[in-house]
Amino acid sequence: MADHSKVGKEYSAVRWEVERGKIRELVRAIGDPDPVYVDRNAAMKEGYKDCPVSPTFLTVPMMWSSSMPGVITDLAINFMMVLHGEEEYEYYQEIYPGDVITATPKVAAIEEKTNKSGKKMDMVTIELLYVNQRGEKVAKARSLLVERK
Amino acid sequence: MANQIYFEDIKVGTEMPKLVKGPLIKLQHVIYAGASGDFNPLHVDDDFAKAVGMKDGVIAHGMLIMGFVGQAITSWIPKKDLKRFGVRFAGKVTDKKTQGGLNLITCEVTAVDETGDVKVTGSFDAALPTKG
Numbered sequence: 001m002a003d004h005s006k007v008g009k010e011y012s013a014v015r016w017e018v019e020r021g022k023i024r025e026l027v028r029a030i031g032d033p034d035p036v037y038v039d040r041n042a043a044m045k046e047g048y049k050d051c052p053v054s055p056t057f058l059t060v061p062m063m064w065s066s067s068m069p070g071v072i073t074d075l076a077i078n079f080m081m082v083l084h085g086e087e088e089y090e091y092y093q094e095i096y097p098g099d100v101i102t103a104t105p106k107v108a109a110i111e112e113k114t115n116k117s118g119k120k121m122d123m124v125t126i127e128l129l130y131v132n133q134r135g136e137k138v139a140k141a142r143s144l145l146v147e148r149k
Numbered sequence: 150m151a152n153q154i155y156f157e158d159i160k161v162g163t164e165m166p167k168l169v170k171g172p173l174i175k176l177q178h179v180i181y182a183g184a185s186g187d188f189n190p191l192h193v194d195d196d197f198a199k200a201v202g203m204k205d206g207v208i209a210h211g212m213l214i215m216g217f218v219g220q221a222i223t224s225w226i227p228k229k230d231l232k233r234f235g236v237r238f239a240g241k242v243t244d245k246k247t248q249g250g251l252n253l254i255t256c257e258v259t260a261v262d263e264t265g266d267v268k269v270t271g272s273f274d275a276a277l278p279t280k281g
Contacts, residue, residue: 088235
């Protein structure tokens with residue numbers, strides 16, 4: 001079960017340079033044909049400085065850096081019993097190719113809940129603040145992990 | 150690419166346009182794994198998925214479905230106006246207000262499969278320009 005004593009703990013920051021090809025790869029995987037993500041001129045015509053990242057790009061640094069699996073291990077959560085319950089992003093500024101993003105995971109809450117059939121679950125909320133190379137807050141992510149016991 | 154939408158164009162109760170995706174093929178799970186860095190074998194390895202109780206083999210990444218929902222949103226509202234986007238792993242406008250100088254709309258979104266089974270429910274906020 002999740003280690004409740006770790007509420008409030010901050011993990012080491014992930015530093016990630018945003019590559020143009022990685023932005024393109026994610027929208028291709030999703031099958032999103034919007035040219036603003038892949039064509040700088042199309043993006044600039046729409047008022048962006050360059051190609052912006054797509055709405056769910058914030059997951060990419062966390063998965064490729066293995067940061068999220070590391071947090072789950074540190075919290076002593078059983079991988080076989082964990083479900084991704086919710087994911088939420090707040091967007092403060094655009095993220096562009098060449099930006100260097102630093103993301104710091106923090107354990108925001110761990111709550112035990114009992115479902116309708118009487119089974120206990122730990123609801124673990126991880127928050128991540130994403131800051132760019134100029135020290136500007138660009139986004140916030142909140143992931144809810146559900147560990148069945 | 151979304152055309153500019155103005156605050157005046159939106160009413161509480163406005164429904165966002167539907168986006169139909171798929172059919173999903175296994176290759177897409179592999180492409181998504183590589184793009185996102187989520188290599189959980191549950192999404193790419195049929196033998197593993199069956200061993201952990203998925204009788205039909207691999208299942209899609211939840212974040213891929215969230216990606217589809219993101220595509221549906223930014224096909225309607227320009228990405229640059231999107232301020233918040235969250236999902237629970239059942240779309241219409243549920244709120245419209247001007248706050249702190251921003252003209253905010255809140256909209257519910259749902260992703261369902263071909264049988265009507267709900268896969269993802271969520272909502273997003275966008276700050277839209279006015280026509281004035």
